[in-house]
Amino acid sequence: REETVKKYGLTENELLTLHERSVAAKSRAYCPYSKFRVGATLLSNNGQWIDGANVENASYGIGTCAERVALGKAVTEGIRSFKAVGVAADIEATCSPCGACRQFIREFCDLETPIFMFNIKGEYATMTISELLPLSFGPDVLPSPEVLEANRPQT
Amino acid sequence: REETVKKYGLTENELLTLHERSVAAKSRAYCPYSKFRVGATLLSNNGQWIDGANVENASYGIGTCAERVALGKAVTEGIRSFKAVGVAADIEATCSPCGACRQFIREFCDLETPIFMFNIKGEYATMTISELLPLSFGPDVLPSPEVLEANRPQT
Amino acid sequence: REETVKKYGLTENELLTLHERSVAAKSRAYCPYSKFRVGATLLSNNGQWIDGANVENASYGIGTCAERVALGKAVTEGIRSFKAVGVAADIEATCSPCGACRQFIREFCDLETPIFMFNIKGEYATMTISELLPLSFGPDVLPSPEVLEANRPQT
Amino acid sequence: REETVKKYGLTENELLTLHERSVAAKSRAYCPYSKFRVGATLLSNNGQWIDGANVENASYGIGTCAERVALGKAVTEGIRSFKAVGVAADIEATCSPCGACRQFIREFCDLETPIFMFNIKGEYATMTISELLPLSFGPDVLPSPEVLEANRPQT
Ligand SMILES: [Zn+2]
Ligand SMILES: [Zn+2]
Ligand SMILES: [Zn+2]
Ligand SMILES: [Zn+2]
Numbered sequence: 001r002e003e004t005v006k007k008y009g010l011t012e013n014e015l016l017t018l019h020e021r022s023v024a025a026k027s028r029a030y031c032p033y034s035k036f037r038v039g040a041t042l043l044s045n046n047g048q049w050i051d052g053a054n055v056e057n058a059s060y061g062i063g064t065c066a067e068r069v070a071l072g073k074a075v076t077e078g079i080r081s082f083k084a085v086g087v088a089a090d091i092e093a094t095c096s097p098c099g100a101c102r103q104f105i106r107e108f109c110d111l112e113t114p115i116f117m118f119n120i121k122g123e124y125a126t127m128t129i130s131e132l133l134p135l136s137f138g139p140d141v142l143p144s145p146e147v148l149e150a151n152r153p154q155t
Numbered sequence: 156r157e158e159t160v161k162k163y164g165l166t167e168n169e170l171l172t173l174h175e176r177s178v179a180a181k182s183r184a185y186c187p188y189s190k191f192r193v194g195a196t197l198l199s200n201n202g203q204w205i206d207g208a209n210v211e212n213a214s215y216g217i218g219t220c221a222e223r224v225a226l227g228k229a230v231t232e233g234i235r236s237f238k239a240v241g242v243a244a245d246i247e248a249t250c251s252p253c254g255a256c257r258q259f260i261r262e263f264c265d266l267e268t269p270i271f272m273f274n275i276k277g278e279y280a281t282m283t284i285s286e287l288l289p290l291s292f293g294p295d296v297l298p299s300p301e302v303l304e305a306n307r308p309q310t
Numbered sequence: 311r312e313e314t315v316k317k318y319g320l321t322e323n324e325l326l327t328l329h330e331r332s333v334a335a336k337s338r339a340y341c342p343y344s345k346f347r348v349g350a351t352l353l354s355n356n357g358q359w360i361d362g363a364n365v366e367n368a369s370y371g372i373g374t375c376a377e378r379v380a381l382g383k384a385v386t387e388g389i390r391s392f393k394a395v396g397v398a399a400d401i402e403a404t405c406s407p408c409g410a411c412r413q414f415i416r417e418f419c420d421l422e423t424p425i426f427m428f429n430i431k432g433e434y435a436t437m438t439i440s441e442l443l444p445l446s447f448g449p450d451v452l453p454s455p456e457v458l459e460a461n462r463p464q465t
Numbered sequence: 466r467e468e469t470v471k472k473y474g475l476t477e478n479e480l481l482t483l484h485e486r487s488v489a490a491k492s493r494a495y496c497p498y499s500k501f502r503v504g505a506t507l508l509s510n511n512g513q514w515i516d517g518a519n520v521e522n523a524s525y526g527i528g529t530c531a532e533r534v535a536l537g538k539a540v541t542e543g544i545r546s547f548k549a550v551g552v553a554a555d556i557e558a559t560c561s562p563c564g565a566c567r568q569f570i571r572e573f574c575d576l577e578t579p580i581f582m583f584n585i586k587g588e589y590a591t592m593t594i595s596e597l598l599p600l601s602f603g604p605d606v607l608p609s610p611e612v613l614e615a616n617r618p619q620t
Pocket of ligand 4: 214530531532562563564565566567
């Protein structure tokens, strides 16, 4: 624990709070379809905490995840730089962010931002976003429409 | 104006605030790809106000809209019953919620909840969610997996 | 039946085929989570038939619907103009397209394109896409990023 | 080249075809918003080829990617086991699948399935889906709603 904390530049207390808040956030999930509650918590570089939970829909594909809810909230409150992300779920396996959430996180977080994934026992795995989404397709990779149009090959 | 206000059970003041907040929320949009800023504001039945704006992504299909950001925030803060929804954008046409947002709203709002759609001049159109998403596919229409499985026809 | 057929410019036979194909398409659904099988069939203006079914995902929000699968297939095979859309599901209620699918259809179909929604008994309701998605936000409503940026108000 | 081919159990010819088809598929993209054309090709274990391209929408978040279009097509045509995936785009950087597509692929492909990512010069990088989506959240990780409900902790 101490080592992880040191490696990612968090305090022991911040890691504890990340765990507690993401577990607490789970109870706000709206998941009548999957019954799979997930909570997510962001710690901003300014020390602010932002929580989210999954919000499902009768048309399953329209529902969204805890991580995206938390980030949507943060970004539209002007918070766009993060120190750590926490995710918690009710299973023994490590609950990692789904692919869409990794991509959503990628847009705003430094590649070295750690994601703490807590299982139901409070154990966790940690990976950076660059580890969770290697070779990622981020804002820096996408050329503007103008450039793409100008250089389009004739096939 | 007075008539709309009466018809949908809002006060004149609530309508004014709905307009002001949804316009203000626009400035929190993260939309480097479309440059299309949208703000959304919810008024809960308890008189709480919740704002959102669109949050885009380099993988366009992963971005989300103002209305879904606001609702995600509200729902995970325990607010699930709404009196009115406001949407504002920088165009002269009435900016209505996209189909995905209508479906997301449908999950939580009464069919008679009014959506106020403000254009750049502050003019607005109003429709209820049942008018915006007629014959909607909501939580009450979807049978449980068990019922569906038990009754599945043999083709 | 005859009247509907006349009103929307289909032949009796086309309507029959639309029903049969969308029912048959259901059996190709991948829906281990909802168990809710949906089939969709498109009839192009050139008389081609394209089928789809829903494809779900362990991360529910990443799954997609029958209508979007069928349209994705058609569009990337060069078919972009349609005479009718059929949707079939295993319930007695009319299964209408979800909001996201209405929006996806709106991008390619004429506002007057009819959507035939078949229930488990073969009964159907018909609405045009402009009726299913009134005041819709389509390609013609969205200004280009350049225009939006040039005209952005200073708030 | 020979080594890659051997490592992933493809023939030289299959790799060539994967490249040619995914490049060709690009030309079927509907991408008036991003102007970013992407093509994707699947090779099934039975030797069938399935192509897709991205299909965008005026409401950006409703658009979908080449990989998901190709897979939606394959799955609803009864093809659910794959030997390789190819992706091609008009940029010099390696165009990897976005997070949502990695998750969509994860649902159907073996963890060791190789993804070939071709750049505009025909150069490519190869990674398996387990490398592109480590610690992935797949169908095997998600408990059923019944199990989740029965074991839900009281917080
Ligand atoms: Zn997710
Ligand atoms: Zn929307
Ligand atoms: Zn749908
Ligand atoms: Zn993608």
